[in-house]
Amino acid sequence: MVSLVRKKTVYRQDTVMRILIIILLTTMIYGCETTTVQPEVTATPDQKAMTLFQSGQFQLAGQEYLTLSNRYPEDSTRYMLKAAHSFINAHDYDKASRTLATVSPSNESILFKILMAKVEIEIGNPQTALSVSQGLNQEAVPPNFINLYYETRAAAYEKLDQKFNAAKELIILDNTLMQSGLNAEHTQKIWTYLITENLENTSADEEMSEEHLIAWVELTNITKSLITRTNEFKQTLNIWTQLNPAHPANSELISELLKISENIDSRPGQIALLLPLTGIYERYSERIRDGFLTAWFNENNYRPVVKIYNTDNSDIIDIYNQAVSDGAGFIVGPLDKNAVRKLSEMSSIPVRTLALNQVEIPETSHKTDEIVPLHNLVQFGLPPEDEARQVAQRGIFEGFNRALVVTSNDDFGTRVFNAFKEEWTNMGGKVLEKIEYNPGTSDFVTPIKQLLNIDSSEQRFQNLRQKLSRNILFNNRLREDAEFIFVVATNLTARQIVPHLRFFRAEGIPIFTTSAVYTGNTNPQIDNDLNGVEFVDIPWLLQENENENETSLASQIQYNWNSDSSIFPRYYAFGIDAFRLVSRIGDLMLKANNKYQGETGELFMSEDGKLRRNLNWARFENGKPVPLTSGSTP
Numbered sequence: 001m002v003s004l005v006r007k008k009t010v011y012r013q014d015t016v017m018r019i020l021i022i023i024l025l026t027t028m029i030y031g032c033e034t035t036t037v038q039p040e041v042t043a044t045p046d047q048k049a050m051t052l053f054q055s056g057q058f059q060l061a062g063q064e065y066l067t068l069s070n071r072y073p074e075d076s077t078r079y080m081l082k083a084a085h086s087f088i089n090a091h092d093y094d095k096a097s098r099t100l101a102t103v104s105p106s107n108e109s110i111l112f113k114i115l116m117a118k119v120e121i122e123i124g125n126p127q128t129a130l131s132v133s134q135g136l137n138q139e140a141v142p143p144n145f146i147n148l149y150y151e152t153r154a155a156a157y158e159k160l161d162q163k164f165n166a167a168k169e170l171i172i173l174d175n176t177l178m179q180s181g182l183n184a185e186h187t188q189k190i191w192t193y194l195i196t197e198n199l200e201n202t203s204a205d206e207e208m209s210e211e212h213l214i215a216w217v218e219l220t221n222i223t224k225s226l227i228t229r230t231n232e233f234k235q236t237l238n239i240w241t242q243l244n245p246a247h248p249a250n251s252e253l254i255s256e257l258l259k260i261s262e263n264i265d266s267r268p269g270q271i272a273l274l275l276p277l278t279g280i281y282e283r284y285s286e287r288i289r290d291g292f293l294t295a296w297f298n299e300n301n302y303r304p305v306v307k308i309y310n311t312d313n314s315d316i317i318d319i320y321n322q323a324v325s326d327g328a329g330f331i332v333g334p335l336d337k338n339a340v341r342k343l344s345e346m347s348s349i350p351v352r353t354l355a356l357n358q359v360e361i362p363e364t365s366h367k368t369d370e371i372v373p374l375h376n377l378v379q380f381g382l383p384p385e386d387e388a389r390q391v392a393q394r395g396i397f398e399g400f401n402r403a404l405v406v407t408s409n410d411d412f413g414t415r416v417f418n419a420f421k422e423e424w425t426n427m428g429g430k431v432l433e434k435i436e437y438n439p440g441t442s443d444f445v446t447p448i449k450q451l452l453n454i455d456s457s458e459q460r461f462q463n464l465r466q467k468l469s470r471n472i473l474f475n476n477r478l479r480e481d482a483e484f485i486f487v488v489a490t491n492l493t494a495r496q497i498v499p500h501l502r503f504f505r506a507e508g509i510p511i512f513t514t515s516a517v518y519t520g521n522t523n524p525q526i527d528n529d530l531n532g533v534e535f536v537d538i539p540w541l542l543q544e545n546e547n548e549n550e551t552s553l554a555s556q557i558q559y560n561w562n563s564d565s566s567i568f569p570r571y572y573a574f575g576i577d578a579f580r581l582v583s584r585i586g587d588l589m590l591k592a593n594n595k596y597q598g599e600t601g602e603l604f605m606s607e608d609g610k611l612r613r614n615l616n617w618a619r620f621e622n623g624k625p626v627p628l629t630s631g632s633t634p
Contacts, residue, residue: 045071046068046079049061049082049086058086059087061082062084062090062092062096063083065080065082065083066079069083077104080099080100080102080103081100081111084096084100084115087099088119088122091122093119096115096118096119097123100116100119110136110137110140113132114148116132117129117132117149117152117156118148120132120156121152126157126159127156129155130160133149133153138176146173146176150169150170150172150176151170153166154167154173154193158193163196164193166193167190167193167197170190171212171213173186174186174190187248187249187252187253190216194220199217199221212244215240215243216249218240219247222236222237223257226261227586228261228583228587229261230258233257233258233261234258237257241254267583268304268329268351268582269329270304270306270307270328271307271331271332272307272309272323272324272326272330272332272333273308273332273333274309274311274319274323274331274333274334275288275310275333275334276310276311276334277289277310278310282312283567283568285335287567287568287575288335288572288575289308289575291571291573292306292576292579293575293579294553294557294572294575294576295575295576295577295579295580296579298553298556299580302583304329304582307323307328309322311335311336316334316336316342317343319334320353324350329351329352330352330354330582331351331353331354332353332354332356332579332582333355334355334356335356335357336357337357337358337359340356340359343355344359344361344377348376350376352376352378352585353378354380354581354585355377355379355380355381356381356574356578358610359379375589375605377609378585378605378609379611380578380603380610381611382570382574382600382613384419384516385415385419386601386613387536388417388420388514389422389423390536390615391512391513391536392424392427392429393427394617395429395483395486395512396424396427401428401483402432402482402483403424403429403430403483403484403486404431404432404451404482404484404486405417405435406437406447406448406485406488406489407434407435407437407487407488409439412488413488417434420486432482435447435451439490439493442496444497448497448500448504449504452506482509483509483510484510485501485506485509485510485511485512486513487511487513487517490517491517491518491527494513494533495529495530498511498533499529507532511532511533511534512534512535513533513534514535515536515537515541515570515615517530517533517535518537522624522625524622527624530620530623531621531622532619532620533619533620534617534619534628535618535620535625536615537615537625538570538599538600538601538615539599539616540569540570540572540576541569541570541625542618542625543616553576557572570600573600574599576599577598577603580598581596581598588603588605588611600613601613602615616628
């Protein structure tokens with residue numbers, strides 16, 4: 001028994017020991033495993049560069065990537081491309097270009113071309129940018145470079161003035177982003193490109209197979225043709241929207257276009273004509289009124305109610321508000337410059353207004369992202385500054401760059417000269433000398449001698465004769481550096497200045513001037529002295545006999561209103577255009593290169609809401625103005 005008990009005791013002890021050893025070993029094993037499953041965390045080589053890039057420190061990130069490219073030659077190309085991308089984001093295109101110049105693209109060719117195209121567009125090589133990025137496998141473009149790729153190509157086309165192609169690139173980008181579940185934010189830019197491009201002859205060919213492109217073109221053409229006629233525009237847009245329910249323009253652009261259309265609806269039912277029909281401007285106002293109503297009478301498709309208000313000796317704000325209260329949907333006038341200035345100072349212009357004069361209005365804050373620039377106060381006039389600028393343009397067109405100027409010393413002469421000089425010098429021209437005369441004088445010899453340097457020549461002759469103490473032969477020597485003479489003068493004054501210029505042998509120098517040289521009435525007997533002089537003027541006067549319809553308008557004015565059309569004839573044309581512009585203002589607002597061929601010139605709108613004019617050129621021959629061909633004008 002004893003031995004049996006001992007054996008059992010020994011067995012139990014051995015068993016316990018084995019269990020303890022197993023537990024101990026197990027604990028040790030688990031302890032070892034715990035220490036090996038938490039390896040030491042080490043940063044990737046480009047972690048610092050990535051952090052700098054993500055925090056917007058692009059220049060430092062680029063430098064860090066350059067360092068990495070030297071430290072890890074096997075990844076040099078990848079790091080150099082990242083360095084170039086960083087420098088591009090830092091707008092350091094010179095360093096980006098130098099970095100890319102050291103890269104061997106190999107397998108990174110797509111990214112290399114995208115970055116190179118971006119650099120080329122920024123340093124002024126849009127055509128190279130397009131060539132570099134042409135024909136890339138679009139599906140292989142890295143997702144985070146999709147925007148850069150298409151936006152770069154769009155910018156290149158924009159710089160090459162290929163707005164339609166620029167729009168196509170952004171439309172492809174938008175479609176790609178939407179397919180990827182990302183937001184497309186290029187609607188405004190696409191519209192800006194398309195609305196400024198002529199798409200009338202664009203047909204739905206294979207180049208327009210991209211999703212939404214055809215619809216974009218249709219929307220653009222609809223807008224250009226109908227936006228000034230709100231009801232038709234709205235109906236057509238409804239049809240377009242139903243056919244293109246998923247188009248990106250349906251979000252905000254369509255509603256914005258409808259608002260604009262309502263603002264520039266060009267056929268109001270009632271017009272108010274505000275003119276000073278008594279007082280110092282009476283004769284001008286009568287002719288504007290007669291031209292306005294003649295144009296109204298000859299308009300078959302649009303004859304709104306016209307109410308005429310006399311603004312003389314009245315507060316223009318009161319008259320204006322009265323016209324609005326009476327139901328005017330469009331106001332034409334006032335004529336007086338002070339009245340226009342007072343109107344421009346109103347906190348708001350409630351209805352579209354075509355002022356018949358122009359003043360400087362301090363710049364105000366305008367939204368830079370407007371679809372179409374809106375001006376409730378449009379300024380229309382016959383400022384001589386328009387003509388002076390065209391004289392300068394004509395000089396450059398003829399290849400001249402050195403001019404002499406003869407001008408009056410009054411406000412008119414100053415305004416015309418300043419406008420000429422600004423345009424002339426901006427285009428590279430130089431005013432060699434300017435002389436001023438008093439409009440009331442009859443002595444033009446002294447200023448013209450000064451202009452042609454004859455006075456200096458005579459002084460040198462007198463000095464030489466005194467030194468030699470004997471009579472010597474004197475021969476005036478005309479200056480040879482002038483290429484044309486700009487004369488600012490009325491018809492009466494020009495008929496004195498031009499013969500003096502010829503007397504002093506300046507007949508070989510071209511003479512350009514403004515419409516002030518022509519009374520508007522042909523008079524060969526007295527205008528023979530102006531033969532050879534070239535000037536700008538309104539089409540109404542220079543082409544009247546060639547256009548039967550306009551000749552008829554002139555006859556109607558004289559017959560119906562018992563008016564003497566020989567007095568202030570340009571204001572009849574001014575009145576005609578004032579009426580016709582009512583239904584065309586919206587078209588001119590759509591874009592800067594929209595033009596209307598009016599009786600007072602080819603009209604277009606500048607960004608400040610002023611109507612500018614391109615006029616016609618004529619030359620006096622046998623005392624009569626003869627229109628110059630279009631090939632002779634800028």
